[in-house]
Amino acid sequence: MIAEIVTVGDELLSGNTVDSNSAFIAKRLTERGYWVRRITTVGDDVEEIKKVISEVLERKPDVLIISGGLGPTHDDVTMLAVAEALGRKLILCEKCLERIKEFYTKLYREGYIDDPTLNEGRVKMAYLPEGAEPLENPEGAAPGAYVEHEGVKIFVLPGMPREMKAMLEKEVLPKLGERKFVQAKFLAEVTDESKLAPILAEAVERFNVRIHSSPKGFGKYIGLIIFTESEGEVKKVTEFLEAKGVRLERLR
Amino acid sequence: MIAEIVTVGDELLSGNTVDSNSAFIAKRLTERGYWVRRITTVGDDVEEIKKVISEVLERKPDVLIISGGLGPTHDDVTMLAVAEALGRKLILCEKCLERIKEFYTKLYREGYIDDPTLNEGRVKMAYLPEGAEPLENPEGAAPGAYVEHEGVKIFVLPGMPREMKAMLEKEVLPKLGERKFVQAKFLAEVTDESKLAPILAEAVERFNVRIHSSPKGFGKYIGLIIFTESEGEVKKVTEFLEAKGVRLERLR
Secondary structure, eight states: OEEEEEEEOHHHHTTSSOOOHHHHHHHHHHHTTOEEEEEEEEOSOHHHHHHHHHHHHHTOOSEEEEESOOSSSTTOOHHHHHHHHTTOOEEEOHHHHHHHHHHHHHHHHTTSOSOOOOOHHHHHTTEEETTOEEEOOTTSSOOEEEEEETTEEEEEEOSSHHHHHHHIIIIIGGGGOOOOOEEEEEEEEOSOHHHHHHHHHHHHHHSSOEEEEEEOTTSSEEEEEEEESOHHHHHHHHHHHHHTTOEEEEOO | OEEEEEEEOHHHHTTSSOOOHHHHHHHHHHHTTOEEEEEEEEOSOHHHHHHHHHHHHHTOOSEEEEESOOSSSTTOOHHHHHHHHHTOOEEEOHHHHHHHHHHHHHHHHTTSOSOOOOOHHHHHTTEEETTOEEEOOTTSSOOEEEEEETTEEEEEEOSSHHHHHHHIIIIIGGGGOOOOOEEEEEEEEOSOHHHHHHHHHHHHHHSSOEEEEEEOTTSSEEEEEEEESOHHHHHHHHHHHHHTTOEEEEOO
């Protein structure tokens, strides 16, 4: 199963914020057996976001996760761009508006804001693409959206990491099936790096695993990540590698 | 001037590594007056990388910076993908090979590796797309490449952050002109967030600046980044904002 991730935000394109969201999302998807094929970052620009989403949809992944640009300010335009890319209208979600109202009333009561009024920016967050299911935001005001379009499951999440993570765990992952893969990281020590490749190829052949390798510096150390179904499988693979003379140290 | 960034690596798509390289590159480009329009991350797959590069070239940015996949292992295929995307051959760079040989001989003498022989993987790193200029890697073995193609300046850099940064600073930025912009970060305090937007719009109108704003939590605090030509301009803009009732605290 193929997935793509799109992150939205000028602060990512100016280098002011490191995009840690896409790695978080990618890890969760990978564990569930999705192969993340591409991650794209664009700015807060309706036309650009729309273009990127249309391109992703042409590649027909099983899942598309979009993060960022759902807030109340004028440059939060992701929902509009999604709606336009899908050729759908933005429709007021009454339930969402109610939830947003409660959210700001609570902030006002607790003294965080001076005015609980549902101004234009706050109301805007309650508009979702026609046919989309709202996704609850346990940590913030803006709801997310889930919509299936021409066979692609599209999830639209906020960009603030705390909100994105909460919505991903609570609302998105349960729709994407059980956790299927374990990722285990190792540091491998080999006397000759060129000998490692055929051993890894044999392990991939024998066991139900994917293995990523990357050199650590220029010495004898290679980082390995083993993706497989269970810790039992990890054990079988590492025993196999060690029997072939690869010394392994598990990380984290 | 428009720029795009492409980062390459399976470890980015599996979420095992957070892509901090693209933010670093984006920041340096932004300071030089480039507008980074899109960042794309793909895996270590010739066809995928080739496809992404071809798509970027169709959008005709002024600059394309590619990072990752230049090492000696079998899954380091970026140079090959770049050459194929440009319809060029990979050509042995004799000077690069000499440099690589010296590099491994030095590592061998210092006891970091057991064998200094130029095996297939190490020799591979000396092949660059026809017509490309090698970029020196002060921190590692693999050279980068600079090639101009149909008006797009393409730079191919390693993925290890230390190597990428050194090559960017030493070999790439001098080819991209002087530093033009200062980025200054502020925390703005406003009693009503909806009043800030018109004030910022007026500042952008009056001064030669770009301003990014993003809410910090749900209170009265908004993060502002001011992009302008000098600290003198930053001062003018902040004085203007403060005169309009926006309280500012400079960050970092």
